[in-house]
Amino acid sequence: MIWRKLQAGCAFLRISFIFAPENPLTEHYMEYLDFELPIKELEEQLEKCQIIGEESDVDVTETCKQIEKKLDETRKEIFKNLSPWQRVQLSRHPNRPYTMDYVRAICGDTFLELHGDRTVRDDKAMIGGLGKIGDQSFMFIGQQKGYNTKTRQYRNFGMANPEGYRKALRLMKSAEKFGLPVVSFIDTPGAYPGIEAEERGQGEAIARNILEMTRLKVPIIVVIIGEGASGGALGIGVGDRVLMLENTWYSVISPESCSSILWRSWEYKEQAADALKLTAADMKRLKLIDEIVREPAGGAHSNREKAFDIVSNKIAKHYQELKKLSPKELVETRMEKYSSMGVFKG
The missing domain is CATH 4.10.860 (DNA Excision Repair, Uvrb; Chain A)
Structure with missing residues (x-):
């Protein structure tokens, strides 16, 4: 009887791990680059x-x-x-906080995760839900990576399928309905490139999100907390304020993929990182983001609690500025912001 109880207990623990893989109290063993x-x-x-x-x-x-x-x-x-490639390495640091770390630290027990796109399934690589900073409610969305082999598989390495972007859009439209501001955390190596994702309309889902976010009638604050790669990032990346932590990157392609296309080898990834101009300083100089968020000395992974406080304060600060604008002013300003990006020569 005792042996059966032990077996049942072990089975329960295995099932619990599969369906609730991330423990917010888990201590991370410090690793070094x-x-x-x-x-x-x-x-x-x-x-x-x-x-x-x-x-x-x-x-x-x-x-x-x-x-x-x-x-x-x-x-x-x-x-x-730090070189651009070293910043790319830091953005992928195994001890770096992920989206759920920020959400749990910022919102505490007030966070309520919402699931599903109401069409296909619940994409575990894209999380979202309601939470509070102080007395103000927000709709939080973002990509979530895993902490070890099992949770990385569970979260598909932070690469969302079309249903992930449709879930994000559903939550953003709900926020608009109830007049709640949206906070988007970006940390992805890209949208999932599998055949099944393309069959279910990966490109359309991302394009639809970009269109709908440009005309969403509530404030949108985007924070790049890790990797910001390609359309996978853009699918939840249109905002009134776009902030980048200083040791993150934002680009149409990763340095490794760029190197493999141009030189047929990953060995030139450092040169590719330099050429892509993907760092926060590059993005700010090109006027593609609004602010660089300074990390604690040694990076966000070296002092997670301080990083959480910094990001929380930045979100609250920018919301205080954006809430003064009417829905019409928000949309017009956002449209003008994105239509003025880039250089065109006739």
């Missing part, structure tokens, strides 16, 4: 120094302070001179 290794070494030295102080009578206060100072200087020096 190649150029972050000097930071890793100093953090390990600091940890050892603190352990010595706790386990012995030796006063290591001054030594710890010196290591902390060196750590801060090293972190600032490394992140002050």
